[in-house]
Amino acid sequence: MNVVAQIVGGQHADILLRQKSGEDLELGELLVAENGSAKILLQVFDLLYGSQIQPEALQWASGLQLEDVSKSGFMEEQLRNYVLAKVKAVAHVKNGVAVTPKTLPRFFSSLRRLENEDLAFLENPEKPLYAGNVRCGSRCLDKAVFLDGTQVLPTHVLVAAGTGKGKSNLVKCLLYRLLDSNYCGVLVLDPHNEYADALRSHPHAGKQLVSYSPKPGRGGITLRINYKSLKPWHFSGIVSFTEAQNETIWTYYKEFKNDWLTEILAEDISEKLQPRFERRALKEETLRVLQRKLELALRNSVFSTEGGKTTVADIAHALDDGKVVVIDTSGVSSDTELLIGSILANDVFEKAKQGPGKLKSIVIEEAPRVLREGSSNVFSSIAREGRKFSVGLIAITQLASLIPREVLANMNTKIILGNEMRAEREAIIGSAAQDLSDDSKTIAGLDKGEAIISSVYTKFALPVQFPKFEDVAKKAAGTQKRFT
């Protein structure tokens, strides 16, 4: 056994180790204490110095070196000065099963670093959701982590990270591996147009990936949504209307059904509603303001009176078939993007409510735009009730603190990337599935691609590393074809 440390004291959630000289333990690193046939996994959450020499003597010795009085060091320095690590027991593994540890490892136990074989208890679910490779400090093990997608995806996933910590790379890796199977339809609202091209290299992309864009690349479909597909509730929480405006909208919808929007935007008031305007049950001035609001929300090439008649239905069918559907909203305003998201998410959610169907997940970037305090829209409904209907969110954000606590608590799996902002770390730690109260420093120190997965479906908060997307992506092998 390659011993790297030894237990020298502490208590259950705060065990003290002495690091062997020449070894460099890292924050977040996983160590193993063997206890007969059982193993206890321990995770480093703090590092500090230890010394057998009085502080005054150390300061005196430092002065001698700094002032060039003497270059001599300490006798048996590696015995006298050392590094101490604080660790917590995270898993007790016996007979291939991991449980929450309820005992302490033996006092003075020797510890070694975690190896692949120690993780044999990690399951390979039938419907996997790739969650990176196990990380031991900054060392990435050759052990992929797969969560059970059927559990994790409907109960929502939060991807929280500071700027430049690898959110996009993580989502690309996650989606790429979801293309391997078709157990879940994934709708990706992509405001930076960064996913479709990347995912196209997947061997199943031809069958499993569908992409929409206002300016599609080769193979993509023009994003166009016909006015007839828009319903009054799609605007809920996206565009604010007064009571009078809402009443006008609903009157038009009751009267004209799918043509309500065309009729509202028509210059001339419909003959059918003329009597109501005449007796002032509806007001023309309200209608004109409403027209301006709606025109503003719809002023782009995505919404059209021609074409795009089957876009919403086509996307629903693709999701029912377990495909990944990427919607490029990079060229449209934030409001329009949210409106597109609202239309599609509403359709997904309403269909899911009608009966059991395939599992669905919706990826939303900058999630607090729709999951904020007081927001009432389809995304917040999915966050609250989606689980019942097998519809989940994958919410990505830099600002988890803006998401209401209740919604954060509903997100049963959190993929936590590095974050320098304390308030953000606290919001995530406060709603994590495991006690991460000692991991704030670890989270602050996570490098790009390094993450901690805290989930009610994992035995402990798993340190993982998401590889570079380029390393994950593989080129499809060419096949011989014949033209007839």
Place this chain on the structure above:
Amino acid sequence: MARFAHLADIHLGAFRDARLRELNLRAFEAALDLASEENVDFAIIAGDLFHINIPDLAVVERAVRKMRQFGKPIYAVYGSHDFSPTQTSIIDILHEAGVLTKVSAGAYQDGTLTLDVVQDAKTGVKITGISARKLGLEKTYFQDLDGESLEKIPGQKIFVFHCAISEHKPASLQRMDAVPLSLFPKGFDYYAGGHVHERLLVDFGSGKLAYPGPLFAADFRDLESLSKQNHGFYVVKLGGPTRFVCVDVGRVHHETVSVDGLTAQAAQEKAMAAAQKTPGADVALFEVKGTLSQGKPSEIAWNQVREALQRQSPIAYVNKHQLQAREHHAVRVHAHDPQRIAENVFRESLADRAVDDGWKGESGVKRSLQLLDALKRENPGETKARWEEKIVDDAVGVLA
């Protein structure tokens, strides 16, 4: 300036009723007569000239006679109905006989599909295209297409295709496989489409993209559409206007009568009264729907209703697919052509059964259709043993 007729979805040989088949043939003959009157340089048929790949020879004979009489070049691609994976479609035979020119030829090299281009002798217009295959598999051809080399071809160009376009699918064809516009080669002056039985004419790049819709009808849904609007074809002047020319070979009347909540006897009385009042037409489509409060649909004397209709219209059909007895709970699938019916039956059946992952959802529907297709393929003239071997190979290929 080149001038041509763009026809599609003619479906000669469709319908079991000889009178409807005759109307279909007459529509084709009338269309070529009208095209001649329009003084076109050539005609394009964007797929589904025939309803099946080896149609009734009497139908072929009439069609060939008319095409020869037309006397102008006819350029065509296979449609989803007259496509043959074994190269023995009637389109190939007519191509070999010089009756028409198939413009969807090409070859794969290093995974890229390069299309051959046909040049019309009189106008110099270059024409190429992609034929349909069953189940929308032509999308693969579009994905592999070397579009750049086609874009570089100088002069006026026409691209012929037989598939739905994702961005322009009609609302009624949600489930239809489609090809996105981004896979179409750019720089053509005209994109002549077939397959979608609804008329469309839109700008695409600097050219036009069009579906003329069916010339007459391939099924009862088309007949219903014909009761609301004329069917026909486009006359296109390259670089100039595109005009729709109506082909009128008979008037279709469609009527729906709701008997919801009525007894069988009251339903019969209502249906009879409505049938007697139908206006005269060449074809009457009479749809009776609803749930009877008492009695069964079979208790209604449908022959009397039909006779009443026939007094006004020589060809009369009564559709009672959406009429049911209160106690009747059978699952029904509604579609207007055999392909859709098969698709819907598989969709319903698979949803109710415990099947392997590969047979679940839409992929299961597709595989079931492929299997059905493989099993029902007609023998193009091979020995029985060889043919059986081929069928088994194809079926096993689907099941693998």
